[in-house]
Amino acid sequence: MKYIIILSSFVLLYACGSKQTTEQTTDNAVVKETVITLTDAQLKNSQLQIGKLEERNISSIIKVNGKIDVPPQNMVSVSMPLGGYLKTTKLLPGMHVGKGEVIATMEDLQYIQLQQEYLTAKSKVVFAEAEYNRQKELNQSKATSDKVFQQAQMDYNTQKIALSALSEKLKLININPQSLSENTLSKAVNIYSPIDGFVSKVNVNIGKYVNPADILFELVNTSDIHLNIKVFEKDLEKLAIGQKVMAYNNQSDKKHPCEIILISQDLTPERTAEVHCHFLDYDKTLLPGMYMNADIEVKSNHVLTLPEEAIVSFEGKEYVFVTEKEKTYILMEVKTGSKENGFIEIVNGEKISQKSIVTKGAYTLLMKLKNKSEE
Numbered sequence: 001m002k003y004i005i006i007l008s009s010f011v012l013l014y015a016c017g018s019k020q021t022t023e024q025t026t027d028n029a030v031v032k033e034t035v036i037t038l039t040d041a042q043l044k045n046s047q048l049q050i051g052k053l054e055e056r057n058i059s060s061i062i063k064v065n066g067k068i069d070v071p072p073q074n075m076v077s078v079s080m081p082l083g084g085y086l087k088t089t090k091l092l093p094g095m096h097v098g099k100g101e102v103i104a105t106m107e108d109l110q111y112i113q114l115q116q117e118y119l120t121a122k123s124k125v126v127f128a129e130a131e132y133n134r135q136k137e138l139n140q141s142k143a144t145s146d147k148v149f150q151q152a153q154m155d156y157n158t159q160k161i162a163l164s165a166l167s168e169k170l171k172l173i174n175i176n177p178q179s180l181s182e183n184t185l186s187k188a189v190n191i192y193s194p195i196d197g198f199v200s201k202v203n204v205n206i207g208k209y210v211n212p213a214d215i216l217f218e219l220v221n222t223s224d225i226h227l228n229i230k231v232f233e234k235d236l237e238k239l240a241i242g243q244k245v246m247a248y249n250n251q252s253d254k255k256h257p258c259e260i261i262l263i264s265q266d267l268t269p270e271r272t273a274e275v276h277c278h279f280l281d282y283d284k285t286l287l288p289g290m291y292m293n294a295d296i297e298v299k300s301n302h303v304l305t306l307p308e309e310a311i312v313s314f315e316g317k318e319y320v321f322v323t324e325k326e327k328t329y330i331l332m333e334v335k336t337g338s339k340e341n342g343f344i345e346i347v348n349g350e351k352i353s354q355k356s357i358v359t360k361g362a363y364t365l366l367m368k369l370k371n372k373s374e375e
Contacts, residue, residue, distance in 0.1 A: 033369060033372060034330055034331040034332075034369075035324070035328065035329070035330050035331075036321075036328070036329050036331075036365055036368055036369045036372065037327055037328045037329075038327045038328075038329075038368070039327075040327075042368070043327055046361050046364045046365070047360070047361055048358050048360060048361040048364075048365075049358070049359050049360035049361065050323060050356050050357065050358060050359065051306070051307070051310070051356070051357060051359035052353075052354075052355070052356060052357060053304040053305065053306060053346060053349050053352065053353050053357070054304070054305055054306075054343075055302040055303065055304060055305070056302065056303065056305045056343055057299065057302060057303075058303055058305060058337075058338050058339075058340045058343060058345055059297045059298060059299055059338060059340050060297075060298045060337065060338035061295045061296065061297060061298070061338065062231070062235050062238065062295070062296040062298055063293070063294075063295055063296075064229045064230060064231055064275075064293070064294050064295075064296060065229065065230065065291065065292065065293050065294065066227055066228045066229030066230055066275075066291075066292060066294065067227075067228060067289060067290060067291045067292060068225055068226070068227055068228070068286055068287065068288050068289065068290045068292060069225070069226055069227070069228040069276075069288060069289075070220055070221065070222065070224065070225050070226070070288050071224060071226070074195070074197070074220060074221040074222075074223075074224050074225075075200075075218070075219070075220050075221075076194050076195050076197075076218070076219045076220075076221075077215045077217075077218050078103070078104075078191060078193075078194070078215065078216050078217040078218070078219065079210070079212065079213070079214060079215050079216055080106050080173070080191065080210055080212065080214075080216065081172040081173065081212050082108070082110060082111070082114070082169075082172065082173055082212060083108065083110075083209070083210055083211050083212045083214075084106040084107060084108035084110070084111070084189075084209070084210065085106065085107045085108060085207060085208070085209050085210075086104060086105075086106060086204050086205070086206055086207065086208050086210060086216070087104075087105040087106060087107045087188055087206070088104065088105040088206065089103060089104035089105070089202075089204070089206070089217075090103075091103055091104070091199050091202050091217055092199065092202065093199050093200060093201060093202060094198060094199060095198065095199045096197070096198055096199075097193040097196070097197065097198070097199060097219065098193065098196050099193055099194065099195055099196040100192050100193065101192065101193045102190045102191070102192060103191055103192065103193050103217065104190070104191040104216065104217070105188050105189070105190055105191070106173075106188065106189050106190075106191060107187050107188045107189075108187065109187065111173060111175075111186070111187055111188070111189055112185060112186075112187050114166065114169055114170060114173070115170065115175065115180060115185050115186075116185070117166055118163070118166040118167065118169075118170055118177060118180060119180065119181070119182060121159060121162045121163040121166050122163055124159045124162075124163075125156075125159040125160055125163050128152075128155050128156040128158075128159040128160075129156055131152050131155070131156070132152045132153055132155070132156040134152075135148055135149045135151075135152035135153075136149060136152075136153075173189045174189055174190055174191065174192060175189055191216070193219060194219070195219055195221045196221060196223075197219050197220050197221035197222060197223075198219065198220055198221075198222060199217060199218070199219055200218045200219065200220045200288075201215075201217065201218035202216075202217055203215055203216060203217065203218075204216050204217075220288060222284075222286075222287070222288065223282060225279060225282075225286060225288060226258075226261070226276050226277055226278050226279065227245070227247050227258050227276070227277040227278075227279065227292060227294065228274055228275075228276055228277075229245070229274070229275050229277065229292075229294050230268075230270075230272040230273075230274065230275075231272060231273055231275050231296075232271060232272050233267055233271045233272065233273065235296075236263065236273055238296075238298045239260060239263055239275065239296065239298075240260070241260055241261065241262070241263070242259060242260060243259070243260045243296065243297070243298075244257065244258070244259060244296075244297050245257075245258040245259065245260060245277045245294050245295070245296050245297075246258070246294060246295045246297075247277070247279075247292045247293070247294040248292065248293055248294070248295075249290070249291075249292055249293070250293060256279055256280075256281065256283060256286065256292075257279075257280045257281065258277035258278060258279050258280060258294070259277060259278050259280060260275060260276070260277050260296075261276055261277065261278045262275070262276040263275050263276075264276075277294070303337065303338075303345045303346075303349075304345070304346045304349030304350075304353065305343040305344060305345055305346060305349075306320065306343065306344060306346055306349075306357060306359060307342060307343060307344075307359050307360070308339065308342055308343065308344050309359060309360050309362065310357055310358060310359045310360070310362055311334070311336060311344060311362070312362045312363055312365075312366045314366065317333055318333065318334055318335070318336050319331050319332060319333050319334065319366075320332055320334050320346075320352070320357050320358065320362065321357065321358040321362050321365050321366075322352055322355045322356070322357055322358075323355065323356040323357070323358070329358060329365055331365075331366075331369060332352060334346050334347075334348060334349070334352070335347040335348045
């Protein structure tokens, strides 16, 4: 009876062990099974195409981000050099203004005083010029001394300098000295838009007094916006002026072609450099300050490639099917790189460079291989 119990236990343990081994084999079958052989009918239905690795020039992509910016010459801060009170303005952020358009009117008593000083200086110049010419004639006939003539000459030059200085001050507040007379004196002056663009900020209101250093409005010309992207130090050597960049916003499927126009020579503490790109097509929806993503195309040397259809993915890895003999194919792991125009770089392609590879129908073989493993 004792021997019967021992024998039964042995049989039970053996059965359990066999079952565990079978389960392990089944669980790992997909990993271990790498060879698939097709029948004539399966081969005909699979419509496989066979090819080999090809050398191609293929571009790699550097993914970066940045924001839309405008050149300094396209951003203007408008102020009043002599200060004054804001009398009128119609500007609101987002409004379009044309170059030379009146955007505000200022008032102040000092404007009248400046115009008065100019007209007074202009009259003094006329008198000083006449006195200078008279003393010059007298001096030539020795009817007056050189000292008197030189004094008249100095007074004339001094008045011309004062008139010229006052003329430039009038131009600062947009008053044309040539058209100014005693009949055109005004306490109000206009402010004109220096560029064709949009209003980005309005910092004043009607009746407010502004100092010469105060900024009334900020204007921006968006017709020459550019993309300012951040590129890491390790990728800078791959860039060049004129290189193509494709910019896009995560909230839109539209892509905007750009071209690199400037590469900064300074690095930030984060080891990045600014790269400025010009938009090839102006788009009104692109606004300064908007964040963008971008792909930079980097040309590679000749690399070994396969059609993308030749690559199958399984459990986070990538494989190809290599022809071992007629109707028999082996699954081999590969490492892939950049993609372009339907082709993909095979980084470790040397080990299969002389082999025939399934370039079409690879996923059909993978399904058959999985089904075989599950049998």
